[in-house]
Amino acid sequence: MTREGVPIGPDAEFGSDPAEMVDEHFDRARAEAAIRELLLAAGEDPERDGLRETPARVARAYEELFTGLYTDPDQVLDRTFDEAHEELVLVRDIPVYSQCEHHLLPFHGMAHIGYIPNEQGRVTGLSKLARLVDLYAKRPQVQERLTSQIADALTRKLEPRGVIVVVDAEHLCMGMRGIRKAGSTTTTSAVRGIFRSSSSSRAEALSLIRGK
Numbered sequence: 244m245t246r247e248g249v250p251i252g253p254d255a256e257f258g259s260d261p262a263e264m265v266d267e268h269f270d271r272a273r274a275e276a277a278i279r280e281l282l283l284a285a286g287e288d289p290e291r292d293g294l295r296e297t298p299a300r301v302a303r304a305y306e307e308l309f310t311g312l313y314t315d316p317d318q319v320l321d322r323t324f325d326e327a328h329e330e331l332v333l334v335r336d337i338p339v340y341s342q343c344e345h346h347l348l349p350f351h352g353m354a355h356i357g358y359i360p361n362e363q364g365r366v367t368g369l370s371k372l373a374r375l376v377d378l379y380a381k382r383p384q385v386q387e388r389l390t391s392q393i394a395d396a397l398t399r400k401l402e403p404r405g406v407i408v409v410v411d412a413e414h415l416c417m418g419m420r421g422i423r424k425a426g427s428t429t430t431t432s433a434v435r436g437i438f439r440s441s442s443s444s445r446a447e448a449l450s451l452i453r454g455k
């Protein structure tokens with residue numbers, strides 16, 4: 244399955260980057276009909292009191308949970324400024340709430356982002372890093388791709404000397420069903436530039452991320 248030549252769905256490689264869909268929008272009526280069908284498939288009565296509003300509610304919830312599909316990541320980082328700061332900038336413990344694209348069940352945890360600005364000291368507002376995490380998290384995702392998309396967007400817009408992104412998360416698809424290993428966490432990282440070429444820079448950033 245492809246969208247504009249980019250593999251999506253089960254054929255996609257972990258870490259591949261599906262095409263942006265910023266010109267499209269969430270089809271709430273279609274989602275509502277699908278949730279109603281799901282309830283019927285489960286043998287439920289979508290007309291009973293407690294469920295009557297549920298398809299509309301769930302559709303609204305998914306519209307919010309998938310907003311990242313319709314937002315341009317480059318716009319989040321449009322405002323950059325030169326601060327003559329060429330040392331590490333690190334934001335730790337940015338909460339992440341996303342959904343694995345395999346089961347549409349949540350995975351959640353923390354993202355940590357560090358970068359070393361370029362010679363001009365090009366930086367972005369700290370909140371923009373958290374906005375970027377949100378944008379990529381609010382899509383059907385895999386943790387590996389989420390991690391590298393954040394690193395690649397920062398690399399594209401800030402042209403920094405290096406970027407490191409670490410995400411620690413728990414996947415409910417591994418906790419509440421299937422293998423049922425609640426509490427196990429997955430760590431993914433994406434390193435670019437100097438953090439890839441210099442093991443000492445990488446080690447320093449990682450020890451700060453881990454609070455050592």
Ligand SMILES: Nc1nc2c(ncn2[C@@H]2O[C@H](COP(=O)(O)OP(=O)(O)OP(=O)(O)O)[C@@H](O)[C@H]2O)c(=O)[nH]1
Binds near residue numbers: 344384416422
């Ligand atoms: N690498 C990676 N795997 C993920 C992520 N989220 C979910 N998965 C895995 O995706 C896989 C899907 O495997 P399948 O065998 O197609 O589906 P399944 O039969 O429901 O698998 P089980 O979860 O093992 O029951 C599972 O192993 C999940 O743990 C993610 O972010 N990254």
Ligand SMILES: [Zn+2]
Binds near residue numbers: 343348
């Ligand atoms: Zn899953």
